Amino acid sequence: MKIRLFIFGLILALATPLALADEGMWLYNAFPKDRVEKQYGFLPTQEWLDHLRLSSVRFNNGGSGSFVSADGLAFTNHHVGADCIGKLATSGADYMKTGFYAKTQAEEAKCPDLELNVLVGIDDVTAKVKAAATASMSAASAGQAQRSVMSAIEKDCATSTGLRCDVVTLYSGEVYNLYKYKKYTDVRLVFAPEFAAAFFGGDPDNFTFPRYDLDITFFRVYENDKPVHLDHYLQWSKVGLKDGDLIFVSGHPGGTDRLKTVAQLQFLKNVDYPSRLGIYKSRIAMFQKFSAESAENARIAQEEIFGYQNSQKAINGEYEGLKDLSVMSQINVAEREREKAYMEKHAGEPNPWEEISNAMKVNREIYDPLTYLERMRGFSSELAQYARILVRVAEEKPKPNGERLREYRDSNLPSLEQQLFSSAPIYKNLETATIALAFAQMQQAVGPEDPAVKAALGGKSPEEAAKALITGTKLEDVALRKQLYEGGKAAVEASTDPLIVLMRNVDPEARAVRKRFDDEVDAVVRRDGASIARARFAQSGFTQPPDATFTLRLTYGTVKGYDENGKKIPYFTTFAGAFRHSEEHGGKPPYNLAASWPKMKSKLNLDTPLNFVTTADIIGGNSGSPTVNKAGEVVGIIFDGNIQSLVLNFYYDDREARAVSVDSRGVIEALRKIYGADGLANELTGEKAAAKAAGE
Numbered sequence: 001m002k003i004r005l006f007i008f009g010l011i012l013a014l015a016t017p018l019a020l021a022d023e024g025m026w027l028y029n030a031f032p033k034d035r036v037e038k039q040y041g042f043l044p045t046q047e048w049l050d051h052l053r054l055s056s057v058r059f060n061n062g063g064s065g066s067f068v069s070a071d072g073l074a075f076t077n078h079h080v081g082a083d084c085i086g087k088l089a090t091s092g093a094d095y096m097k098t099g100f101y102a103k104t105q106a107e108e109a110k111c112p113d114l115e116l117n118v119l120v121g122i123d124d125v126t127a128k129v130k131a132a133a134t135a136s137m138s139a140a141s142a143g144q145a146q147r148s149v150m151s152a153i154e155k156d157c158a159t160s161t162g163l164r165c166d167v168v169t170l171y172s173g174e175v176y177n178l179y180k181y182k183k184y185t186d187v188r189l190v191f192a193p194e195f196a197a198a199f200f201g202g203d204p205d206n207f208t209f210p211r212y213d214l215d216i217t218f219f220r221v222y223e224n225d226k227p228v229h230l231d232h233y234l235q236w237s238k239v240g241l242k243d244g245d246l247i248f249v250s251g252h253p254g255g256t257d258r259l260k261t262v263a264q265l266q267f268l269k270n271v272d273y274p275s276r277l278g279i280y281k282s283r284i285a286m287f288q289k290f291s292a293e294s295a296e297n298a299r300i301a302q303e304e305i306f307g308y309q310n311s312q313k314a315i316n317g318e319y320e321g322l323k324d325l326s327v328m329s330q331i332n333v334a335e336r337e338r339e340k341a342y343m344e345k346h347a348g349e350p351n352p353w354e355e356i357s358n359a360m361k362v363n364r365e366i367y368d369p370l371t372y373l374e375r376m377r378g379f380s381s382e383l384a385q386y387a388r389i390l391v392r393v394a395e396e397k398p399k400p401n402g403e404r405l406r407e408y409r410d411s412n413l414p415s416l417e418q419q420l421f422s423s424a425p426i427y428k429n430l431e432t433a434t435i436a437l438a439f440a441q442m443q444q445a446v447g448p449e450d451p452a453v454k455a456a457l458g459g460k461s462p463e464e465a466a467k468a469l470i471t472g473t474k475l476e477d478v479a480l481r482k483q484l485y486e487g488g489k490a491a492v493e494a495s496t497d498p499l500i501v502l503m504r505n506v507d508p509e510a511r512a513v514r515k516r517f518d519d520e521v522d523a524v525v526r527r528d529g530a531s532i533a534r535a536r537f538a539q540s541g542f543t544q545p546p547d548a549t550f551t552l553r554l555t556y557g558t559v560k561g562y563d564e565n566g567k568k569i570p571y572f573t574t575f576a577g578a579f580r581h582s583e584e585h586g587g588k589p590p591y592n593l594a595a596s597w598p599k600m601k602s603k604l605n606l607d608t609p610l611n612f613v614t615t616a617d618i619i620g621g622n623s624g625s626p627t628v629n630k631a632g633e634v635v636g637i638i639f640d641g642n643i644q645s646l647v648l649n650f651y652y653d654d655r656e657a658r659a660v661s662v663d664s665r666g667v668i669e670a671l672r673k674i675y676g677a678d679g680l681a682n683e684l685t686g687e688k689a690a691a692k693a694a695g696e
Contacts, residue, residue, distance in 0.1 A: 022615050023652035025253050025553040026545045027170075028053050029122045029177070036556060040246045042630050049554070052632055053119055054232035056250040056552055058181075059624065060115035060415070064251035065219075066626040067233035068634060069683050072221040073190065074116065076624030077639045078198030079306065081217030084111035085192050086303050087424040094299055099194040099594070101677050105227065108188035108220055113422035115415060116187055116221060117164060119552045121180035125153055125167060129176040133527075143523025146173075148402030153178060154411035155401055165411050170546040171259070172529025174537070179551060185418055186222040191680055193217075193670070194594035195302070200578065202590025203309045207317065207643045209569060211611045211660055212578035214670055215639035218680060234626055236684045237633040240609065240665045243571055245559045249616040249638055249659065251625025253548035256649050259533070260547075262328070262335050263357035264525075265650075269322035271364050273315055279377065279441065280312040286437050290430065300427050314620060317646030342535050352528035359524035366513050366521075368445045373452050373510040374517070378442030379502075381435040382426055383475045387499035389420050390475075390484050391507055394492040405514075420485060426476045436466035455505040472498040550621050557615035562656045564644075571613050572663065576606035596674050603673040610666040612636060613658035619648055627661045636661030 026032060028049060037043040057065045063080030067073065078085075082096065088109050089095045102108040132149040133142030150167040157165035157178060164181040192198075197214045205211060221228050241247065257265065287305045291298040322328065339353045372378035376388060393416070396408035407416070439462035443453050457465045474480050474497055484491050484500070492500060536544075545553070561571040578593065579601065585591035614627065618638055627636035638661050641648070645657040668685065671677040681687075 021652070021654050022555070022557040023617055024545050025256070025548050025555050025617055025619070027122075027177075028119070028552060028554055029124075030542060030545070031554055040556075042246060044248075048632060051232055052234075052248070052250050052554070052628065053552060055234045055632075056119070056626065057184075058117040058119075058252045058550075058552065060117065062254065062550075062621060063623045064621065064625040064638075065116070066250070066624075066634070067221075067230055068218075068236060069233055070230050071683070072228040072230060073218060073233075073683060074187075074221060075216055075218045075637065077215045077637065078192055078195070078217045079215060079310075079639070080624045081189070081192060081219065082195075082303050082306070084114050084187070084189055084219075085217065086300075087112050088189060089299070090425075095189075095192060096195045096299070096302060099197070099596070099675070100189055100192045101675060101680070102188075102190050103677075103679060105220070108190050110186065110188045111219070112424040113418055114185075114187040114219075115418060116184040116219075117181040118184075119179055120163065120182050123178040123180070124176075125178045126174075126176045128153060129167065139523040139527050140519035143518060143526060146526070147406055147518075150176070151402045151404070151406065151409040151411070154409060158411040164415070166551075168549055168551050169526070170549065171533035173526035174530040174533035175546065183415075184221045184223070184228070186225070188220050188222060190218040190220050191216075191671075191675070191677055193675070194596065196590075196592060197594040197597065197670075199306065200590070200593065201581070203306075203313070204590065206310060207313055207640060207646065209611075209613055209642045209658060209660055210573045210577060210581075211640065212573055212575075212581055213611060213639060213662065214666070215662055216637060216667055234628060235631075235633045236668075236686075237629060237631075237635045237664050238685070240663060241559050241612070241629060241635045243559055243561070245635075246556065246630055247559060247614050247616065247635065248554060248556045248628050249614075249618060249622065249625045250552065250554050250628070251618070251622040251638065252550050253553055253619045254550045254621030256548040256619055258547055258650060258652075259529075259544075261353055261356050261529075261532070262332050263353070263360045265322060265328070265331070267360045267363055269319070269328075271367055273319040273322070275367070275371070276315055277312060277319065280308050280315070282437060282441065283380075283434075284308045284312065286433060290433050297429070300430055304430075314646060317643060318649050321647040321650060338535075342532075345535075350528075352531040355524055355528040359521045359528075362516065362520045366516050369450075369452075369509070369513045370517055372442040372445055373506060374514045378438050378446075378452070378456070379435060379506075380438035381431045381470070383431055383470065383473055384435060384499055384503070386420060386475050386481055387473075387497070387503040389416065390481065390492055390500060391503040393485065394489040395507075398489065417485070420481055421478055423478055428470050428476070432466050432470045435470065436463045439465055450509075452506040452509050455502060469498045469502065475499055548619060548621065555617040557617065557654070557659070559612060559614050560654075560658075561613065562658060564656060569613075572609045573611045574607055575604050575610055575666070575669065578610060579606070600674045605669060605673075608665055608669040609663040611660055612663050613642070613660055615654040615657075616659040617648065617652050618645070618659045622659070627659075635664050637664075637667075 031049060033044050055067050057067060057074055059065055059076055059080050061080065061083045063076055065074050065076030068075055085095050085100065129146050129149055132145040137145065153167055154165045157180060161180060164183045166179045168177045168179050170177060193214050200213050201211065284305060287301045291301045343351060376385065393408055396404040401410050439456055443462065446453060460468065484495060559571050561569050582591050582593045618641060622638050625638040626634050627638060629635050638659055640660040642658045642660065645659065648657055668681050671681040
């Protein structure tokens, strides 16, 4: 299969200290400018890099984006914006179905809990964090000491600057950077196409190419109830791109496993991936059953189905790569050679690969209670999440900042409060269905005699327990959540809300397994992963970027088609192709074009590029990343990768793996001629409406 062929590239990547071809989700403070100049004859200056960094934004719900006008206009993918779109929609105004366009700023709709971050500064704090762990400390003590100093650094930064400040762990703990973010929390929806246009082809076309999707959404950022004025934003390209052009992608890849040990990869293959795929399958089936009960149910569950189907397909692709035993054997051989060389230089010292292997044994042992109790898989519900936050913050906030669980540190509380006090609608029938399934899965995974399972079920069936809890809770009331939060420990301990009571009862067991993970898994991987990284740097220097951490990275590549099964795949698609693709499938879902498209077909230049592919090194989290040319102009926006790109989680190979973008020319064509959004198009291009100028 394709993944088997491609993963041989991983062996090559592991065998050489140098990055290959256009590999690299690079840190902005360690971007290989000289390498780009040598390979492509273009030198990204520091001014160029700073402008692109300050024009890039992170969406707190898991995506990327960029500013595209001086008046706070930002854009990302529809599937990144769908969380806000869905929360703004009602049964009488289904913006996922009909789309949304605010012709004036007064019509722009505020998202209830969306946060955008702009990376305004990076400091190296490696020395401060590593100094907290002395040689005499155990891994657990060292881990706690480092977490404490990280929280202190973040608090001092946030207090002195007013920014969001996060210490980011890189290379498993060999490098620590302090990322300073300008945070925006007044974010308003400006434009979104219909779901049928954004996700044309549905799950069957997901992770494929050719594609024909308008996967975009525009927002505007406000401060003090006025649009922000920006000095840094990306100009819109007037000419687009062509085959072979050099492009750059600035975004926030969520996570990769390229520098993991064999033991860590085996944990993914044997434990984590099979478990996750089983969960995805059952939840998709549950949401589909729920959706079939009514049109309203279908509306409120649409995003959930999309999300789980997307995750299922992505993880399955990665899983197939790890299941190839012959390939894993060769990876193992390559690692053993590096381990041998390391131990020859560090005779008598602990073996970091063995230490991590032992940590993975613990990780396997605690996986189910950790996942179902601490990480809330067994309590899958927005309301249960609120209850957990309230119970935990009441316990953690009175503690010194450095002794708290990391998510409750002072510097993170404003973001936590925005999440907790969200006014987004909550649908109790959906909450009941999701937590009932979660209870049943938890009961099977950790056993019916587990104290947390008994506390959750109270002698009832999962369905009965879920119905009683969700019916009885009042946590959908934002005012009540604020009252409990502000009342602190006394208010939370006195609460009789059934979800608060449940979270209080299961918290000791959840904390205990969290402590084992922090002390026996995370701390060990941090210590020994850093040792392995140090050895790599001693051999080759910083020639390979760290694994992705949902922090801003810059990658580059070229516009390039590929060969698949002997067939040449062109680098771009057009509007004409979208209409043909629909006709070839009889116009039946998910190949039914949004109703607005056929109506305006005669107005369209059908040869206008719609989607294109590049060799850019991307992964989940890059969704919404701007694709820019050498001038730093927007030529597209990342929204997917092809099926061959799924193993980019483990290695880079540009033979067939491609990143898929919406073309900037297609965006303007659609805005003007399908949606009548000339005002928005004018803001992007600075030009008068082309349609009016042409007398159309």
